[in-house]
Amino acid sequence: EADIYQTPRYLVIGTGKKITLECSQTMGHDKMYWYQQDPGMELHLIHYSYGVNSTEKGDLSSESTVSRIRTEHFPLTLESARPSHTSQYLCASIPPGHRVGYNEQFFGPGTRLTVL
């Protein structure tokens, strides 16, 4: 069982603020992911990382940026939040040495962001 933590769990901020959503995992997972999920909708991949100093954009265009300086941390930053950024943000990771064909992703509890 993987332990993935996300903070804050809930965030309400005003337009134009800079925010960072934290994601950390304690199991030494190399691959990490950020998803965006609107209520009742499917998850959309916005960023992923193969490991330290590796970051890539996902399928859904996002104005956010990520960094991966340490294996256990994968923070997501919005330089200037807007109401269109209101959503739930989910972080996930996969352990190394995966079994081919399985690659189970473990999800964090999510951060629900509201931008006023």
Place this chain on the structure above:
Amino acid sequence: KNQVEQSPQSLIILEGKNCTLQCNYTVSPFSNLRWYKQDTGRGPVSLTIMTFSENTKSNGRYTATLDADTKQSSLHITASQLSDSASYICVVSATNTGFQKLVFGTGTRLLVSP
């Protein structure tokens, strides 16, 4: 286009009853199919994972089936409990090595009523 469609969108059943959720996909190349349970405001939790060679997988009261020929999967919940109320998401993986591309369905929202 890679797509995962789930039905029904929502479902209400009485506690103790069984139910079956459906998933149809058009994802290629197919690697595996997962069912996740997502409680409101929480991250998804994996229930089952199946590769193309597996046609059934159980996890307690949850039983998933997979027909790779027709590209259909189902999740059967037996003797439902109030705690089963959640969204159930079908997710198909489109690659077998390296970076996996996951295609998510929009989920079936299940409400188990006392």
